[in-house]
Amino acid sequence: MEPWQKILQSSITTPNGLQEHVDCDSNALLDVIANFPMRINPYFLKLIQHPGDPLWKQAVPDPAEIHDGICTDDPLGEENLSPVPNLVHKYPDRVLFLVSNTCAMYCRFCTRKRKVGTDKMRISPDTLNAGYAYMRQHPEIREVLISGGDPLLLPDEDIAAILHNLRSIRSIEIIRIGTRVPSVLPMRITRKLVSILKAHHPLYINTHFNHPNEITAESSKACTMLADAGIPMGCQTVLLKGINDDAQTLKKLFVGLLRIRVKPYYLFQADLTKGTNHFRTTTETGIAIMRQLYGHISGMAIPTYALDGPNGKGKIPLTPQYIMERGDTLVFENFKGEICTYPEAGESC
Ligand SMILES: *Cc1c(COP(=O)(O)O)cnc(C)c1O
């Protein structure tokens, strides 16, 4: 067994196990875990500073998860948009391909909470083969996003086989991997894994960090190893109430990510996933935060703030409004709130 597999094996998965390490009401958590699994690995556990801190809230179950009367199981309509199981074809030129049903930690706010980490998510050689066949029959698909679950929790040989199969489809140009391993189990990024990934370029990785406390010596090393292998690294952060819903925290996170060569790509408005309503902020909060970022930190550190439209409508960018008046002259505010003008083409300056 590899060292990262051993670490994963000593994860906390039961309320009693959790109680040995932190103060919590384990009875209240039993019901939650019966619905939505828990996995807190020793690496991530060490990063939690105190009960209720931003990392705790991402990892430790909350009774609010089973008292969510507002949200739905599959808000993005993924199951309806799947022509074959575990493959979502929503956009014309790219597909989402789910290849793993486990993660190095079960994030309490997960969008695929309905099935990730449970036997409701069935991945098998048959579903993988059906996915390859679908992509072969649809040459308009230029890009495949491998996700799950976390694809990088699969054994090296399985990852190599998936990448090899995808590379044998001539119309697939870009392979993108979505993985939270760099922030929750960075020791999974081994030299062997990096050499497998590197052999299948052009390959991009979008990872997932939500709080500056996740940027550690270990996670920095993992991202550096991937970047050194020529893999462009992006980050998909979720805007989470009580975790990162303020400009100071997100500035620190996004600037810190650039330093470890990860480009903030998306900041997601929380989806309407059942069991996660207590993490939702208003979009007004998100837009106000974005306004405090534009111009104030490097443009490279600024992600697109996006809402994934319910029922599979796709991602919609939510951008602060700078334009105040349109006409022969455009009137707008700058990042400092100063009023500026710009004469449109054809007008005199
Ligand atoms: C998010 C998503 C993508 C990728 O969208 P990008 O804007 O290219 O990052 C593709 N397919 C599905 C189903 C998605 O949810």
Ligand code: SF4
């Ligand atoms: S790593 Fe991603 S897929 Fe896995 S539980 Fe967290 S959010 Fe969900």
